[in-house]
Amino acid sequence: MILEKYINKLREDNKLTVVSRSISKNLEIAGVLSAIEPKPVLFENLSDSDFRVAGNLFCTKSQIADYFGIRTEDIIPTLTKAIENRSVPEEVTEATCQEVVHDGVDLSQLPILVHNEIDGGPYISSGVVVAADPDYGQNLDFHRAMQIGENRMVARVVQGRDFHRFLEKNGEVDVAFCIGNAPEVLIAAATSVETGINELEIANALQPIKVVRAKTVDLLIPAECEFVLEGRVILDEKHDEGPFIDLTETVDVVRQEPVFEVKKITHRKNAIWQGLLPGHAEHKILMGMPREPTVYKKVKDLGIDVIDVNITPGGSSWLHVAVKIRKKYEDDGLKAIEAAFAGHHSAKHVWIYDEDIDIYDRQSRYDREWAFATRFQADVDLLIKDKEPGSSLDPSAESGTKLTTKCGFDCTKPLETEGKSYERAKFPSVDLKKFLGE
Ligand SMILES: Cc1cc2nc3c(=O)[nH]c(=O)nc-3n(C[C@H](O)[C@H](O)[C@H](O)COP(=O)(O)O)c2cc1C
Missing domain, CATH: 3.40.1670.10 (UbiD C-terminal domain-like)
Structure with a gap:
């Protein structure tokens, strides 16, 4: 689903906070998101970018369950079913994520947020990375990336991730960083399944999606995401990455990580950037739930x-x-x-x-x-x-x-209780209206 459709639904249901006053991508947006979490927010008027930003969209299991139209207790069976019954997404030749194709690359035009004063730079924190390997095919992972120039970023690639395996095998890997995704893609990207399984097929089993071929790299990407940054990640070209807040809300150390060279930017008309606060509820839900x-x-x-x-x-x-x-x-x-x-x-x-x-x-x-x-x-x-x-x-x-x-x-009680009581005592159930009124 296009994220804006979901955001409009939140607006209709009075579940969206809209900030129309001027606000900066530099610290201010993160500050508001943190202060009013878990309320979803749309920032309509950035002082330093022409794009809008949304955040806190999927901070709780109930927000995710509502999106899929299921109960929270059905999330585990729904995810299990999607992992086991993967299906191939429909491929299209025209896609909303490519409505606008930039000629050059200037990352400073994008609302890449600075989340915290200690951060090493502006960070993409909600980017789903599509990559491929000649033997294993396509894979989805999350990788944060710090902006280090007009067309360069440095990505955090944890050892053992499929993408790390692809990099070690091939040295350089073509990628598409997709930003502004609905939960079917976000959750699928966060699952850890056997290498060789294309998580876009898990996404499609959760909710049918469409894929389109990227403009400059040979990858099929979610057609309805908001922004796509195409390029390549180079294992041997390293740069300082960090500091940045990680999942445990502590400051992660600065490491030497591979550079991401951005070669093409495409996006939806009037695209909305997806903010995701590191270490906060949405990050946590997307890590743990899958x-x-x-x-x-x-x-x-x-x-x-x-x-x-x-x-x-x-x-x-x-x-x-x-x-x-x-x-x-x-x-x-x-x-x-x-x-x-x-x-x-x-x-x-x-x-x-x-x-x-x-x-x-x-x-x-x-x-x-x-x-x-x-x-x-x-x-x-x-x-x-x-x-x-x-x-x-x-x-x-x-x-x-x-x-x-x-x-x-x-913490389970013994099957043989030997006369001991392991139950909470129950109190009489009464009709409160009878004693307290309406
Ligand atoms: C919001 C979010 C941010 C993440 N950031 C990173 C990251 O910067 N680097 C990384 O290697 N893994 C990161 N992860 C974890 C991996 O993407 C995730 O565990 C991975 O999809 C496991 O898949 P794999 O087993 O296919 O490699 C992040 C996960 C989430 C949900």
Whole structure:
């Protein structure tokens, strides 16, 4: 879907904050987005760019569920189905993302945001990168990129990502950085699936999309994105990248990363730039949510009756996993911990809960901590793993090797309760209107 259609729908439903006063791409937009998160915002009048900017569009699971017209509890099955039943998108020859084709490249015309005073420069943070390899075909990944000149950027490419593999194999790789995407493309790009799977086919299974051939590189790109920056990333041409805020809201170190040479800019008429605050809710949702189906599947594959998985925001939507199961055997909890780690290698701590626990902690009863306090015994319910590689984003992991100590907490109650009470006491349910009025 074209992002503006969705933005117009938000406007009709009174869910959009519109800023029509003059505002700068330099720090001011990020400041507003941060202050009013998770409210979606459209900035109509930039003092330093002719384009509009939108942000906070998909900060919560319910915003994403609303977009797809499903319930939040249907997100995991919907994603699982799309990953398993991929389908090829329709290829078109004319596309909205190519309505305007620039002759030269001048990145300063674009509303590339400066998010924070410590940032090394203006950053693209919502860019979905389409790349290809002769053996594996096309791939989608997210890569932030810092502007370092009129037509040059430096991209952050984490080792082990498919795109990193393509770069190591080929030295230089043609790319299209696509900015301004709807959730089907954003979520598909954030999934970690086998190398060789074209995530555009996952996007198409989530919601039918169209693809078009890019103008100067041999890649099929999402036809309805807002902006496309075509060019190539060169492994051996390195530049300082950072500082920049990462997912854990801490400042990431400056590294030598590959340069992205921009050769062509295309966009939709009246295109809207997609802002995405690093370390904030939208970044977190897009990182964590696509891992929930893989955790779910690994737990289910062990024969455990898994009900739900939440990669929790307090753990930066990356390091902490809460799993809800219907326990049948005494060792289900400990087994589920191992399975959860197998489904998300970057996780550091895993908690397993019974079906009566709200793993989203939506009410003020602190369900997760309550279960931890009343159902967990460290001598039998704690699983500590030997040091192994975890997340590069965890500042407490060993730098360079990512070695970390992972552990899991089985917060399920025993099947044999031996007369003890593990349930929350229930209070009488009354008709409040009878006593308090309307
Ligand atoms: C908003 C967002 C920003 C991201 N930024 C980067 C980045 O700058 N560099 C990077 O290597 N991965 C980044 N990632 C993570 C990867 O894109 C993601 O884990 C990847 O799609 C895994 O796919 P792969 O297993 O196909 O490589 C980001 C993810 C999200 C959701």
